[in-house]
Amino acid sequence: MSLDKTYKKVPGTTIFDAEQSAKGYHLNQFCMSLMTAANRERYLADERAYLQEWPLTDAQRQALLDRDLNAAMAEGGNIYFLSKWGATLGLSFQQMAGSMTGMSEEDYRDMMLHGGRSIEGNRIADQVREAHYAAEGAQRPAEHAWVTGAVFTSHVPAIGAAWDQHRREEPYWKAVFDGYEVSKQWERENLPDVVFLVYNDHATAFDLTVIPTFVLGTGASYPAADEGYGPRPVPGIEGDPDLAAHIAHSLIREDFDLTLVNEMAVDHGLTVPLSLMFGDVERWPVKVIPFHVNVVQYPVPSGERCFRLGQALRRAIESYDRPLRVQVWGTGGMSHQLQGPRAGLINEEWDNRWLDALVRDPADLARVPHLEYVEEAGSEGIELVMWFIARGALADVDGSGTVEVKHRFYHVPASNTAVGHLILENHPRAEAPAGKE
Ligand code: DHB
Ligand code: FE
16 A cells, blocks of 8 residues: 555645645744744844744745745645745735745736636646556555554553662562563563654643644654653654654544644653663664554543554554664553552453453454443553554554564552563564565
Protein backbone atom coordinates (compact mmCIF):
# COMPACT_ATOMS: atom_id res chain seq x y z
CA MET A 1 0.00 0.00 0.00
CA SER A 2 1.45 3.37 -0.87
CA LEU A 3 -0.09 6.54 0.40
CA ASP A 4 -2.19 8.56 -1.98
CA LYS A 5 -0.94 12.14 -2.28
CA THR A 6 -2.67 12.89 -5.58
CA TYR A 7 -3.78 16.15 -3.96
CA LYS A 8 -0.35 17.49 -4.83
CA LYS A 9 -1.40 17.47 -8.45
CA VAL A 10 -4.32 19.89 -8.17
CA PRO A 11 -3.12 22.87 -10.23
CA GLY A 12 -2.25 26.12 -8.48
CA THR A 13 -2.79 24.51 -5.07
CA THR A 14 -0.56 23.61 -2.12
CA ILE A 15 -2.07 21.17 0.36
CA PHE A 16 -0.79 21.72 3.87
CA ASP A 17 0.13 18.24 5.09
CA ALA A 18 2.60 16.93 7.64
CA GLU A 19 5.44 17.29 5.14
CA GLN A 20 4.64 20.98 4.54
CA SER A 21 4.03 21.49 8.25
CA ALA A 22 7.49 20.17 9.13
CA LYS A 23 9.08 22.36 6.46
CA GLY A 24 7.22 25.49 7.56
CA TYR A 25 7.25 24.88 11.31
CA HIS A 26 9.19 27.98 12.40
CA LEU A 27 7.71 30.16 9.66
CA ASN A 28 4.19 29.39 10.86
CA GLN A 29 5.12 29.74 14.51
CA PHE A 30 6.69 33.13 13.71
CA CYS A 31 3.31 34.14 12.23
CA MET A 32 1.59 33.09 15.44
CA SER A 33 3.89 35.37 17.42
CA LEU A 34 2.20 38.31 15.66
CA MET A 35 -1.01 37.70 17.59
CA THR A 36 -0.04 40.21 20.26
CA ALA A 37 -0.06 43.97 19.70
CA ALA A 38 3.38 44.32 21.31
CA ASN A 39 4.99 41.86 18.89
CA ARG A 40 3.29 43.44 15.87
CA GLU A 41 4.67 46.80 16.94
CA ARG A 42 8.19 45.39 17.30
CA TYR A 43 7.95 43.63 13.95
CA LEU A 44 6.83 46.75 12.10
CA ALA A 45 9.49 48.87 13.80
CA ASP A 46 12.34 46.63 12.59
CA GLU A 47 11.27 43.78 10.40
CA ARG A 48 14.72 42.31 9.71
CA ALA A 49 15.74 42.36 13.35
CA TYR A 50 12.52 40.61 14.37
CA LEU A 51 12.94 37.96 11.68
CA GLN A 52 16.47 37.27 12.91
CA GLU A 53 14.99 36.10 16.21
CA TRP A 54 13.40 33.14 14.39
CA PRO A 55 15.28 30.14 12.99
CA LEU A 56 13.94 30.70 9.46
CA THR A 57 15.64 29.62 6.26
CA ASP A 58 16.97 32.35 3.96
CA ALA A 59 14.21 31.49 1.48
CA GLN A 60 11.51 31.89 4.14
CA ARG A 61 12.91 35.23 5.32
CA GLN A 62 13.22 36.50 1.75
CA ALA A 63 9.65 35.46 0.92
CA LEU A 64 8.39 37.61 3.80
CA LEU A 65 10.58 40.57 2.90
CA ASP A 66 9.38 40.29 -0.72
CA ARG A 67 5.73 40.05 0.44
CA ASP A 68 5.60 36.90 -1.73
CA LEU A 69 2.92 34.60 -0.37
CA ASN A 70 3.42 31.96 -3.08
CA ALA A 71 7.08 31.69 -2.07
CA ALA A 72 6.13 31.56 1.62
CA MET A 73 3.69 28.72 0.90
CA ALA A 74 6.33 26.87 -1.12
CA GLU A 75 8.54 27.09 1.97
CA GLY A 76 5.90 25.48 4.17
CA GLY A 77 3.74 28.46 5.14
CA ASN A 78 0.01 27.94 5.59
CA ILE A 79 -2.48 30.65 4.69
CA TYR A 80 -4.20 30.76 8.09
CA PHE A 81 -0.87 31.26 9.82
CA LEU A 82 0.36 33.68 7.15
CA SER A 83 -2.86 35.68 7.51
CA LYS A 84 -1.59 36.81 10.93
CA TRP A 85 1.44 38.26 9.16
CA GLY A 86 -0.76 39.75 6.43
CA ALA A 87 -3.05 41.32 9.02
CA THR A 88 0.00 42.88 10.66
CA LEU A 89 0.77 44.52 7.31
CA GLY A 90 -2.81 45.73 7.04
CA LEU A 91 -3.87 43.29 4.29
CA SER A 92 -7.34 41.73 3.96
CA PHE A 93 -7.80 38.03 3.09
CA GLN A 94 -8.94 39.12 -0.37
CA GLN A 95 -5.78 41.15 -0.90
CA MET A 96 -3.65 38.22 0.32
CA ALA A 97 -5.37 35.61 -1.85
CA GLY A 98 -5.42 37.91 -4.87
CA SER A 99 -1.70 38.64 -4.51
CA MET A 100 -0.93 34.98 -5.31
CA THR A 101 -2.83 34.89 -8.62
CA GLY A 102 -0.74 37.19 -10.78
CA MET A 103 -3.77 39.48 -11.12
CA SER A 104 -4.09 43.08 -10.02
CA GLU A 105 -6.06 43.69 -6.86
CA GLU A 106 -8.82 45.29 -8.87
CA ASP A 107 -9.03 42.50 -11.47
CA TYR A 108 -9.19 39.88 -8.73
CA ARG A 109 -11.98 41.72 -6.95
CA ASP A 110 -13.86 42.04 -10.25
CA MET A 111 -13.43 38.33 -10.95
CA MET A 112 -14.95 37.53 -7.56
CA LEU A 113 -17.83 39.93 -8.24
CA HIS A 114 -18.49 38.06 -11.48
CA GLY A 115 -18.91 34.67 -9.83
CA GLY A 116 -15.30 33.78 -8.99
CA ARG A 117 -12.73 31.69 -10.83
CA SER A 118 -14.19 29.04 -13.12
CA ILE A 119 -13.59 25.37 -12.42
CA GLU A 120 -13.05 24.88 -16.18
CA GLY A 121 -9.33 24.50 -16.83
CA ASN A 122 -8.60 24.22 -13.13
CA ARG A 123 -8.89 20.47 -12.61
CA ILE A 124 -6.03 17.98 -12.68
CA ALA A 125 -5.19 17.34 -16.34
CA ASP A 126 -5.78 13.70 -17.32
CA GLN A 127 -2.15 13.19 -18.42
CA VAL A 128 -0.89 14.56 -15.11
CA ARG A 129 -3.12 12.21 -13.12
CA GLU A 130 -2.08 9.19 -15.19
CA ALA A 131 1.62 10.03 -15.03
CA HIS A 132 1.31 10.41 -11.26
CA TYR A 133 -0.25 6.97 -10.77
CA ALA A 134 2.30 5.36 -13.11
CA ALA A 135 5.18 6.90 -11.16
CA GLU A 136 3.66 5.83 -7.82
CA GLY A 137 3.35 2.25 -9.05
CA ALA A 138 6.96 2.24 -10.24
CA GLN A 139 8.20 3.49 -6.86
CA ARG A 140 6.24 1.01 -4.78
CA PRO A 141 8.81 -0.15 -2.26
CA ALA A 142 10.12 -3.67 -2.18
CA GLU A 143 11.58 -2.81 1.22
CA HIS A 144 9.43 -1.52 4.03
CA ALA A 145 9.26 -1.20 7.78
CA TRP A 146 8.25 -4.15 9.99
CA VAL A 147 6.62 -4.64 13.35
CA THR A 148 9.09 -6.99 15.02
CA GLY A 149 7.42 -7.35 18.39
CA ALA A 150 5.27 -5.92 21.14
CA VAL A 151 6.21 -5.10 24.72
CA PHE A 152 3.58 -4.65 27.45
CA THR A 153 4.45 -3.22 30.84
CA SER A 154 3.15 -1.25 33.81
CA HIS A 155 4.73 2.22 34.14
CA VAL A 156 4.59 3.11 37.85
CA PRO A 157 6.45 6.37 38.70
CA ALA A 158 7.91 4.87 41.91
CA ILE A 159 9.77 2.35 39.74
CA GLY A 160 11.48 5.27 38.00
CA ALA A 161 12.32 6.89 41.32
CA ALA A 162 13.75 3.65 42.75
CA TRP A 163 15.85 3.23 39.60
CA ASP A 164 17.11 6.82 39.61
CA GLN A 165 17.94 6.73 43.33
CA HIS A 166 19.90 3.46 42.93
CA ARG A 167 17.65 1.57 45.29
CA ARG A 168 17.59 -1.35 42.86
CA GLU A 169 19.06 -3.89 45.28
CA GLU A 170 16.54 -3.24 48.05
CA PRO A 171 14.46 -6.44 48.30
CA TYR A 172 11.21 -4.55 47.58
CA TRP A 173 12.57 -3.20 44.27
CA LYS A 174 14.87 -6.09 43.34
CA ALA A 175 11.76 -8.27 43.07
CA VAL A 176 10.44 -5.86 40.43
CA PHE A 177 13.66 -5.26 38.51
CA ASP A 178 14.57 -8.95 38.38
CA GLY A 179 11.48 -9.46 36.26
CA TYR A 180 13.02 -7.26 33.57
CA GLU A 181 16.49 -8.87 33.33
CA VAL A 182 15.31 -11.18 30.53
CA SER A 183 13.68 -8.19 28.86
CA LYS A 184 16.87 -6.11 28.76
CA GLN A 185 18.72 -9.08 27.26
CA TRP A 186 15.95 -9.57 24.69
CA GLU A 187 16.16 -5.88 23.73
CA ARG A 188 19.94 -6.12 23.29
CA GLU A 189 19.44 -9.06 20.93
CA ASN A 190 16.41 -7.64 19.13
CA LEU A 191 17.08 -3.92 19.14
CA PRO A 192 14.60 -2.12 16.89
CA ASP A 193 15.21 1.18 15.10
CA VAL A 194 12.03 2.75 16.46
CA VAL A 195 9.70 2.14 19.38
CA PHE A 196 6.10 3.26 18.90
CA LEU A 197 5.34 3.82 22.57
CA VAL A 198 1.71 3.90 23.66
CA TYR A 199 1.21 5.51 27.07
CA ASN A 200 -1.06 7.93 28.81
CA ASP A 201 -0.02 11.40 29.80
CA HIS A 202 -0.96 11.80 33.50
CA ALA A 203 -2.06 15.47 33.58
CA THR A 204 1.47 16.46 32.60
CA ALA A 205 1.64 17.73 28.99
CA PHE A 206 -2.15 17.98 28.73
CA ASP A 207 -4.20 19.75 31.37
CA LEU A 208 -7.88 20.62 31.19
CA THR A 209 -7.41 23.19 28.40
CA VAL A 210 -7.25 20.49 25.73
CA ILE A 211 -8.27 16.85 26.17
CA PRO A 212 -7.29 14.89 23.05
CA THR A 213 -8.25 11.22 22.87
CA PHE A 214 -5.28 10.05 20.76
CA VAL A 215 -2.06 12.05 20.41
CA LEU A 216 0.66 11.13 17.94
CA GLY A 217 4.05 12.72 18.63
CA THR A 218 5.39 14.05 15.33
CA GLY A 219 8.29 16.03 16.84
CA ALA A 220 12.06 15.60 16.54
CA SER A 221 12.64 15.35 20.30
CA TYR A 222 10.82 15.28 23.64
CA PRO A 223 12.18 16.29 27.06
CA ALA A 224 11.44 14.26 30.19
CA ALA A 225 8.76 16.15 32.11
CA ASP A 226 8.96 17.59 35.61
CA GLU A 227 5.98 16.00 37.37
CA GLY A 228 6.61 17.84 40.60
CA TYR A 229 9.64 15.87 41.83
CA GLY A 230 11.99 17.38 39.20
CA PRO A 231 12.60 15.78 35.80
CA ARG A 232 13.98 12.22 35.82
CA PRO A 233 17.73 12.17 35.12
CA VAL A 234 17.29 10.22 31.90
CA PRO A 235 18.41 11.07 28.36
CA GLY A 236 16.15 13.18 26.14
CA ILE A 237 13.98 11.26 23.72
CA GLU A 238 14.67 11.39 20.01
CA GLY A 239 11.58 11.20 17.79
CA ASP A 240 11.16 10.08 14.20
CA PRO A 241 9.20 12.90 12.54
CA ASP A 242 9.31 11.28 9.12
CA LEU A 243 7.87 7.92 10.13
CA ALA A 244 5.43 9.67 12.47
CA ALA A 245 4.17 11.87 9.62
CA HIS A 246 3.71 8.77 7.48
CA ILE A 247 1.77 7.03 10.26
CA ALA A 248 -0.37 10.15 10.76
CA HIS A 249 -1.24 10.22 7.08
CA SER A 250 -2.08 6.53 7.01
CA LEU A 251 -4.11 6.37 10.26
CA ILE A 252 -6.09 9.52 9.58
CA ARG A 253 -6.92 8.19 6.10
CA GLU A 254 -8.27 5.12 7.91
CA ASP A 255 -10.59 7.41 9.92
CA PHE A 256 -8.68 7.55 13.23
CA ASP A 257 -8.97 11.15 14.39
CA LEU A 258 -5.54 11.85 15.82
CA THR A 259 -4.16 14.95 17.46
CA LEU A 260 -0.66 15.62 16.17
CA VAL A 261 1.74 17.16 18.65
CA ASN A 262 5.17 18.49 17.72
CA GLU A 263 6.26 19.68 21.14
CA MET A 264 5.48 18.08 24.48
CA ALA A 265 7.24 16.85 27.58
CA VAL A 266 6.80 13.13 28.27
CA ASP A 267 6.07 11.79 31.73
CA HIS A 268 6.71 8.55 33.66
CA GLY A 269 4.23 6.73 31.43
CA LEU A 270 6.86 6.85 28.69
CA THR A 271 10.20 7.12 30.50
CA VAL A 272 9.72 4.35 33.08
CA PRO A 273 9.19 1.63 30.43
CA LEU A 274 12.31 2.88 28.62
CA SER A 275 14.36 2.48 31.82
CA LEU A 276 12.92 -0.97 32.47
CA MET A 277 13.69 -2.21 28.97
CA PHE A 278 17.04 -0.48 28.30
CA GLY A 279 18.48 0.18 31.77
CA ASP A 280 21.07 2.91 32.35
CA VAL A 281 22.21 4.37 29.06
CA GLU A 282 23.98 7.55 27.93
CA ARG A 283 21.35 7.89 25.23
CA TRP A 284 18.35 5.76 24.36
CA PRO A 285 19.36 3.24 21.71
CA VAL A 286 16.16 3.79 19.70
CA LYS A 287 14.03 6.55 18.32
CA VAL A 288 10.66 6.83 20.01
CA ILE A 289 7.29 7.86 18.60
CA PRO A 290 5.12 8.74 21.60
CA PHE A 291 1.43 7.94 21.37
CA HIS A 292 -0.81 9.22 24.16
CA VAL A 293 -4.26 7.82 24.91
CA ASN A 294 -6.65 9.72 27.17
CA VAL A 295 -7.56 7.46 30.08
CA VAL A 296 -7.78 10.32 32.59
CA GLN A 297 -11.16 11.94 31.85
CA TYR A 298 -14.14 9.89 30.68
CA PRO A 299 -15.23 9.13 28.06
CA VAL A 300 -12.07 7.16 27.26
CA PRO A 301 -11.67 5.01 24.12
CA SER A 302 -12.80 1.40 24.20
CA GLY A 303 -10.54 -1.64 24.02
CA GLU A 304 -12.01 -2.43 20.62
CA ARG A 305 -11.22 1.02 19.27
CA CYS A 306 -7.63 0.66 20.49
CA PHE A 307 -7.39 -2.85 18.99
CA ARG A 308 -8.56 -1.60 15.58
CA LEU A 309 -6.13 1.29 15.83
CA GLY A 310 -3.31 -1.22 16.40
CA GLN A 311 -4.33 -3.15 13.29
CA ALA A 312 -4.31 0.06 11.24
CA LEU A 313 -0.96 0.95 12.80
CA ARG A 314 0.63 -2.20 11.41
CA ARG A 315 -0.68 -1.38 7.94
CA ALA A 316 0.76 2.12 8.34
CA ILE A 317 4.17 0.84 9.44
CA GLU A 318 4.34 -1.77 6.68
CA SER A 319 3.60 0.83 4.02
CA TYR A 320 6.63 2.93 5.03
CA ASP A 321 9.32 2.55 2.41
CA ARG A 322 12.35 2.17 4.66
CA PRO A 323 13.46 -1.18 6.12
CA LEU A 324 13.04 -0.11 9.75
CA ARG A 325 12.44 -2.52 12.61
CA VAL A 326 9.63 -1.19 14.78
CA GLN A 327 8.43 -2.41 18.16
CA VAL A 328 5.06 -1.32 19.51
CA TRP A 329 4.82 -0.97 23.29
CA GLY A 330 1.64 -0.80 25.33
CA THR A 331 2.06 0.55 28.86
CA GLY A 332 0.08 1.18 32.05
CA GLY A 333 -2.00 -1.18 34.19
CA MET A 334 -2.35 -3.73 35.64
CA SER A 335 -4.83 -3.61 38.49
CA HIS A 336 -4.49 -0.48 40.57
CA GLN A 337 -6.65 2.15 42.17
CA LEU A 338 -4.99 5.38 43.25
CA GLN A 339 -8.01 7.09 44.78
CA GLY A 340 -10.77 6.90 47.35
CA PRO A 341 -11.49 4.38 50.07
CA ARG A 342 -10.95 1.51 47.59
CA ALA A 343 -7.29 2.61 46.88
CA GLY A 344 -4.84 -0.26 46.82
CA LEU A 345 -7.21 -2.68 45.10
CA ILE A 346 -5.38 -5.59 43.45
CA ASN A 347 -7.11 -8.43 41.61
CA GLU A 348 -4.39 -10.95 40.86
CA GLU A 349 -6.74 -13.56 39.49
CA TRP A 350 -8.45 -11.17 37.08
CA ASP A 351 -5.08 -9.73 35.92
CA ASN A 352 -3.69 -13.16 35.07
CA ARG A 353 -6.81 -14.28 33.25
CA TRP A 354 -6.61 -11.02 31.33
CA LEU A 355 -2.96 -11.70 30.38
CA ASP A 356 -3.87 -15.23 29.22
CA ALA A 357 -6.66 -13.85 27.04
CA LEU A 358 -4.49 -11.05 25.67
CA VAL A 359 -2.16 -13.67 24.23
CA ARG A 360 -4.80 -16.20 23.19
CA ASP A 361 -7.83 -14.23 22.02
CA PRO A 362 -7.28 -10.46 22.01
CA ALA A 363 -10.24 -9.76 19.69
CA ASP A 364 -12.60 -11.25 22.26
CA LEU A 365 -10.85 -9.60 25.21
CA ALA A 366 -11.08 -6.21 23.51
CA ARG A 367 -14.88 -6.38 23.96
CA VAL A 368 -14.59 -6.21 27.76
CA PRO A 369 -16.40 -2.97 28.76
CA HIS A 370 -14.86 -0.13 30.78
CA LEU A 371 -17.03 -0.96 33.77
CA GLU A 372 -15.33 -4.33 34.21
CA TYR A 373 -11.88 -2.72 34.31
CA VAL A 374 -12.98 -0.22 36.92
CA GLU A 375 -14.84 -2.76 39.01
CA GLU A 376 -12.40 -5.65 38.80
CA ALA A 377 -9.02 -3.94 38.26
CA GLY A 378 -9.54 -0.59 40.01
CA SER A 379 -10.19 2.86 38.55
CA GLU A 380 -6.66 3.21 37.13
CA GLY A 381 -6.71 -0.34 35.76
CA ILE A 382 -8.43 1.27 32.74
CA GLU A 383 -4.88 2.01 31.51
CA LEU A 384 -4.92 -1.56 30.19
CA VAL A 385 -7.01 -0.56 27.16
CA MET A 386 -3.80 0.94 25.76
CA TRP A 387 -2.23 -2.52 25.51
CA PHE A 388 -4.68 -3.36 22.72
CA ILE A 389 -2.93 -0.94 20.38
CA ALA A 390 0.28 -2.96 20.67
CA ARG A 391 -1.58 -6.26 20.53
CA GLY A 392 -3.55 -5.24 17.43
CA ALA A 393 -0.28 -4.50 15.60
CA LEU A 394 0.81 -8.16 15.55
CA ALA A 395 0.51 -10.46 12.56
CA ASP A 396 -1.59 -13.27 14.07
CA VAL A 397 -4.53 -10.88 14.37
CA ASP A 398 -5.31 -10.97 10.64
CA GLY A 399 -3.83 -14.42 10.12
CA SER A 400 -0.75 -13.18 8.28
CA GLY A 401 1.67 -14.64 10.82
CA THR A 402 2.13 -15.89 14.35
CA VAL A 403 3.29 -14.55 17.70
CA GLU A 404 5.61 -16.08 20.25
CA VAL A 405 5.57 -15.34 23.98
CA LYS A 406 9.18 -14.50 24.88
CA HIS A 407 8.61 -13.43 28.46
CA ARG A 408 5.85 -13.01 31.02
CA PHE A 409 6.14 -11.51 34.48
CA TYR A 410 3.66 -10.58 37.20
CA HIS A 411 4.41 -9.13 40.61
CA VAL A 412 2.62 -7.34 43.45
CA PRO A 413 3.30 -4.61 44.49
CA ALA A 414 5.06 -1.63 42.99
CA SER A 415 3.70 1.30 44.96
CA ASN A 416 -0.09 0.84 44.53
CA THR A 417 0.08 -1.33 41.45
CA ALA A 418 0.30 -4.90 40.23
CA VAL A 419 3.19 -5.03 37.75
CA GLY A 420 2.39 -6.95 34.58
CA HIS A 421 4.83 -7.48 31.74
CA LEU A 422 4.74 -9.44 28.51
CA ILE A 423 6.95 -9.66 25.43
CA LEU A 424 5.44 -10.98 22.22
CA GLU A 425 7.68 -11.52 19.23
CA ASN A 426 6.01 -11.02 15.86
CA HIS A 427 6.54 -13.64 13.16
CA PRO A 428 4.82 -12.49 10.00
CA ARG A 429 5.02 -15.01 7.19
CA ALA A 430 7.74 -13.66 4.92
CA GLU A 431 5.52 -13.29 1.89
CA ALA A 432 2.58 -11.76 3.73
CA PRO A 433 3.50 -8.09 4.15
CA ALA A 434 5.46 -7.85 0.90
CA GLY A 435 2.57 -9.32 -1.09
CA LYS A 436 -0.02 -7.21 0.69
CA GLU A 437 -0.92 -4.13 -1.35
C1 DHB B 1 1.03 4.64 40.28
C2 DHB B 1 0.77 3.87 39.13
C3 DHB B 1 0.55 4.49 37.90
O1 DHB B 1 0.28 3.82 36.73
C4 DHB B 1 0.59 5.87 37.81
O2 DHB B 1 0.41 6.43 36.60
C5 DHB B 1 0.84 6.64 38.93
C6 DHB B 1 1.05 6.02 40.17
C7 DHB B 1 1.28 3.99 41.58
O3 DHB B 1 1.05 2.78 41.73
O4 DHB B 1 1.75 4.66 42.51
FE1 FE C 1 -0.22 5.31 34.91
